[in-house]
Amino acid sequence: MDFEFSAEQQQLKEQARRYLxxxxxxxxxxxxxxxxxxxxxxxxxxxxxxxxxxxxxxEEYGGLGLxxxxxxxxxxxxxxxxxxxxxxxxxxxxxEILKAAGSEExxxxxxPKLASGEVIGTLASVEATGSVRPSNVAxxxxxxxxTGAKSPVLDGDIADIAIVLARHAPGKDAQxxxxxxxxxxxxxxxxxxxxxIDPSRSQAKIAFKDxxxxxVGAAGDGWRLYEEALDRAAILTGxxxxxxxxxxxxxxxxxxxxxxxxxxxxxxxxxxKHMLADMYVSATLARSNGYFGAYALSTGSADLAEAxxxxxxxxxxxxxxxxxxxxQVHGGMGFTWAMDCHLYYRRSNLLAxxxxxxxxxxxxxxxxxxxxxxx
Amino acid sequence: MNFDDTPHEAxxxxxxxxxIDANAPKHLLPHLEKAGFGGIELGGLDPMKEAKAWQKKKxxxxxxxxxWPKEYGGRGASPIERVxxxxxxxxxxxxxxxxxxxxxxxGPTVMDWGPEEAKRELLPRLAAGEDIxxxxxxxxxxxxxxxxxxxxxxxxxxxxVINGQKIWTSGAHYSQWGILITRxxxxxxxxxxxxxxxxxxxxxxxxIVPIKQANGQxxxxxxxxxxxxxxxxxxxxxxxxxxxxxxxxxxNERLSIGSGMSAGFPDIFEFCKELELADGTLAIxxxxxxxxxxxxxxxxxxxxxxGMRAISALSRGENPGPExxxxxxxxxxxxxxxxxxxxxxxxxxxxxSDPKLAAMAAKFQAQxxxxxxxxxxxxxxxxxxxxxxxxxxxxxxxxxxxxxxxFNKIPTx
Ligand SMILES: Cc1cc2nc3c(=O)[nH]c(=O)nc-3n(C[C@H](O)[C@H](O)[C@H](O)COP(=O)(O)OP(=O)(O)OC[C@H]3O[C@@H](n4cnc5c(N)ncnc54)[C@H](O)[C@@H]3O)c2cc1C
Ligand SMILES: Cc1cc2nc3c(=O)[nH]c(=O)nc-3n(C[C@H](O)[C@H](O)[C@H](O)COP(=O)(O)OP(=O)(O)OC[C@H]3O[C@@H](n4cnc5c(N)ncnc54)[C@H](O)[C@@H]3O)c2cc1C
Numbered sequence: 001m002d003f004e005f006s007a008e009q010q011q012l013k014e015q016a017r018r019y020l021x022x023x024x025x026x027x028x029x030x031x032x033x034x035x036x037x038x039x040x041x042x043x044x045x046x047x048x049x050x051x052x053x054x055x056x057x058x059e060e061y062g063g064l065g066l067x068x069x070x071x072x073x074x075x076x077x078x079x080x081x082x083x084x085x086x087x088x089x090x091x092x093x094x095x096e097i098l099k100a101a102g103s104e105e106x107x108x109x110x111x112p113k114l115a116s117g118e119v120i121g122t123l124a125s126v127e128a129t130g131s132v133r134p135s136n137v138a139x140x141x142x143x144x145x146x147t148g149a150k151s152p153v154l155d156g157d158i159a160d161i162a163i164v165l166a167r168h169a170p171g172k173d174a175q176x177x178x179x180x181x182x183x184x185x186x187x188x189x190x191x192x193x194x195x196x197i198d199p200s201r202s203q204a205k206i207a208f209k210d211x212x213x214x215x216v217g218a219a220g221d222g223w224r225l226y227e228e229a230l231d232r233a234a235i236l237t238g239x240x241x242x243x244x245x246x247x248x249x250x251x252x253x254x255x256x257x258x259x260x261x262x263x264x265x266x267x268x269x270x271x272x273k274h275m276l277a278d279m280y281v282s283a284t285l286a287r288s289n290g291y292f293g294a295y296a297l298s299t300g301s302a303d304l305a306e307a308x309x310x311x312x313x314x315x316x317x318x319x320x321x322x323x324x325x326x327x328q329v330h331g332g333m334g335f336t337w338a339m340d341c342h343l344y345y346r347r348s349n350l351l352a353x354x355x356x357x358x359x360x361x362x363x364x365x366x367x368x369x370x371x372x373x374x375x
Numbered sequence: 376m377n378f379d380d381t382p383h384e385a386x387x388x389x390x391x392x393x394x395i396d397a398n399a400p401k402h403l404l405p406h407l408e409k410a411g412f413g414g415i416e417l418g419g420l421d422p423m424k425e426a427k428a429w430q431k432k433k434x435x436x437x438x439x440x441x442x443w444p445k446e447y448g449g450r451g452a453s454p455i456e457r458v459x460x461x462x463x464x465x466x467x468x469x470x471x472x473x474x475x476x477x478x479x480x481x482g483p484t485v486m487d488w489g490p491e492e493a494k495r496e497l498l499p500r501l502a503a504g505e506d507i508x509x510x511x512x513x514x515x516x517x518x519x520x521x522x523x524x525x526x527x528x529x530x531x532x533x534x535x536v537i538n539g540q541k542i543w544t545s546g547a548h549y550s551q552w553g554i555l556i557t558r559x560x561x562x563x564x565x566x567x568x569x570x571x572x573x574x575x576x577x578x579x580x581x582x583i584v585p586i587k588q589a590n591g592q593x594x595x596x597x598x599x600x601x602x603x604x605x606x607x608x609x610x611x612x613x614x615x616x617x618x619x620x621x622x623x624x625x626x627n628e629r630l631s632i633g634s635g636m637s638a639g640f641p642d643i644f645e646f647c648k649e650l651e652l653a654d655g656t657l658a659i660x661x662x663x664x665x666x667x668x669x670x671x672x673x674x675x676x677x678x679x680x681x682g683m684r685a686i687s688a689l690s691r692g693e694n695p696g697p698e699x700x701x702x703x704x705x706x707x708x709x710x711x712x713x714x715x716x717x718x719x720x721x722x723x724x725x726x727x728s729d730p731k732l733a734a735m736a737a738k739f740q741a742q743x744x745x746x747x748x749x750x751x752x753x754x755x756x757x758x759x760x761x762x763x764x765x766x767x768x769x770x771x772x773x774x775x776x777x778x779x780x781x782f783n784k785i786p787t788x
Binding site for chain 2: 001002003004005006009037063069249253256257264265267268270272273274276278280281284285286288289291292294295298299310312313317358359362364365366369370373
């Protein structure tokens with residue numbers, strides 16, 4: 001037993017941190033937040049060249065073939081840096097679904113391009129306000145074409161391909177759902193960019209009109225594949241959240257050391273000190289849950305589903321907690337556009353819903369604990 | 376990152392499991408599995424006698440105080456082996472409550488600072504459960520502010536003469552030995568004038584007065600010292616080094632109390648699976664209930680894996696650091712919240728604390744009444760947050776009214 005990343009994995013993490021400190025300072029995040037570019041193309045290309053995107057993609061498909069633990073430490077650094085690039089959509093979701101369920105031809109065709117960053121992928125599942133569930137997926141698949149709309153789709157404006165959760169058989173049940181791969185650069189696709197709480201990661205509405213699509217995995221397997229993909233992505237995204245939480249905590253700590261009021265550093269007031277201590281506690285619990293999640297992911301453990309839900313709830317809460325209190329520590333400054341606090345606050349709340357909100361994951365967690373208990 | 380056993384660890388686990396299976400007091404299991412928070416009930420059997428018997432059996436077979444060196448009664452096991460043992464011992468560990476202070480805090484302190492002869496004589500007896508030890512630290516004027524303690528030790532030839540009072544000393548009434556922190560020099564700032572000792576609890580001049588706790592039990596005591604004479608050979612560490620010595624105790628306290636502490640999730644989860652709400656649904660199917668359960672589940676597993684990460688750090692040769700303070704901080708408030716929530720779900724019946732009548736043998740009622748102490752003993756929630764803030768995050772110390780002032784010049788109430 002060893003509950004720590006290996007020395008090589010720590011080195012990779014250091015390397016990713018240095019790389020991102022250089023290529024993705026918060027000024028780069030701001031450039032996307034404020035400017036018209038939907039994502040940081042140079043950074044995206046660099047991440048591909050460094051092999052970070054392909055860390056968990058097998059060598060035969062153009063990746064580095066390292067593994068999930070390596071992808072986890074990279075994810076943490078991406079989260080810490082608020083990297084304004086579509087890693088979660090393209091790698092944590094689409095590459096993962098193709099690895100798990102894609103045909104040999106699909107894997108050969110797309111994985112190398114996803115690993116290099118040449119192609120961006122995204123997962124399109126949402127059609128209505130509220131949790132995604134079989135009964136509110138109506139986008140229809142007929143004779144190799146899709147018709148309907150998905151919104152919001154994270155990175156939907158910049159993606160080249162999408163995996164779409166669609167209904168091939170009428171009704172409201174899960175058996176009627178399948179996953180389809182769609183080339184988004186075709187005439188049957190129309191995209192509208194959306195205003196969101198975190199413009200450093202863009203989102204779009206995608207309308208499909210008789211868009212050509214091919215099945216991923218077996219027909220009728222869509223819902224299961226979708227849920228399993230969410231579990232894996234929850235762990236990887238969880239590492240982004242842990243990275244963001246840690247950074248927000250550090251910002252709060254640093255400000256509390258340097259800001260003076262009433263003749264002393266505000267960090268010497270217990271109201272602030274204890275608030276920061278509580279942030280440390282949530283960040284630590286999330287990290288520890290994350291380590292088990294990483295392990296479960298890397299071994300394909302039977303505990304994966306439970307570990308994913310645990311980590312999702314824990315890391316979502318930790319990032320939100322640290323990001324909101326970081327603003328509080330900063331007082332009026334925390335509410336300015338110029339300070340970076342709101343970037344973390346925005347991202348924490350985007351990630352909190354991007355794979356489904358806490359209420360969904362709390363439900364999953366309890367269901368899974370119960371299933372295990374009954375077993 | 377590997378949560379599985381190595382072949383060596385698996386072999387160790389198999390050996391531990393086989394021994395426990397062949398030797399554990401299985402007839403106590405039904406009681407131990409029901410054991411509530413703050414005390415065990417063994418269907419009329421004497422818990423202390425049963426605890427000592429189990430401890431002695433483990434000791435004789437080399438399964439006591441696993442991480443201690445063999446010459447002091449341990450097994451010289453690695454931190455991971457200790458975790459494996461704890462996992463395998465499971466519910467039987469509930470028998471060992473009265474040994475926690477001795478094994479977890481007093482033993483390690485004596486091991487680091489005591490004279491060799493005493494270590495060889497006393498530590499194996501402690502490991503075997505033949506002696507129970509207590510921790511004589513807190514005083515009426517020195518709880519959170521431990522270094523504000525006033526119990527005096529004055530040199531008299533080769534001896535020391537102790538006068539003063541300790542309070543909240545858990546288990547003093549059934550302990551044979553204790554470790555004691557005293558003030559030997561009131562003319563220097565408070566942390567500098569302290570010295571530590573170990574002593575028999577039946578030394579003449581020691582008087583033990585039980586305190587009735589808010590939950591009705593009597594686990595802790597006042598201990599009075601009236602011209603208690605101790606030879607210098609019972610000193611732990613140097614004269615004036617008591618603070619440094621006490622940090623060994625407190626550091627180990629954090630690890631032994633905090634890590635591996637349950638946040639109380641399994642009980643409330645079990646309870647919610649059975650309980651029907653007003654609308655006829657099971658509590659576990661209620662959205663609001665689920666949200667709370669999920670929070671506690673995450674704390675429970677977060678603490679578990681935080682504890683395991685601490686063990687990995689120990690395996691790499693690191694000391695138990697201030698980050699271990701989070702165990703008790705998280706567990707204490709969770710236990711209290713869970714107890715209150717369980718009573719709330721029980722409705723008007725929640726007030727009944729008779730184990731024969733109340734749900735789950737009144738576990739939650741007992742937990743309600745005991746958990747406030749968890750947030751105080753061994754460092755209050757506030758002190759733990761200070762430790763995290765100052766020692767982990769590097770925030771400035773609180774403003775102190777007593778900094779650098781000789782102890783006898785510090786203002787008191
Ligand atoms: C939207 C907005 C509108 C505003 N409008 C006005 C306006 O019209 N006119 C105007 O004059 N001002 C205005 N303010 C300023 C506002 O009153 C101050 O931001 C606020 O009083 C906090 O002061 P600060 O920003 O300097 O934070 P700081 O005083 O630096 O506080 C930073 C952190 O330290 C904490 N802290 C500070 N001292 C202590 C202490 N003794 N104990 C414990 N914690 C402490 C604070 O609670 C905070 O969390 C506005 C602020 C905002 C956000
Ligand atoms: C069940 C139980 C068993 C115990 N067993 C033992 C034992 O075996 N041996 C032993 O030596 N002691 C023991 N104790 C004592 C325990 O360690 C002390 O009670 C604890 O350290 C708090 O000290 P106090 O009771 O004097 O409270 P105080 O220190 O007077 O604290 C009162 C309140 O003030 C707060 N406070 C104090 N200082 C600060 C500060 N700087 N910042 C913010 N808040 C502050 C505290 O958090 C608390 O809320 C036990 C206590 C309990 C409840």
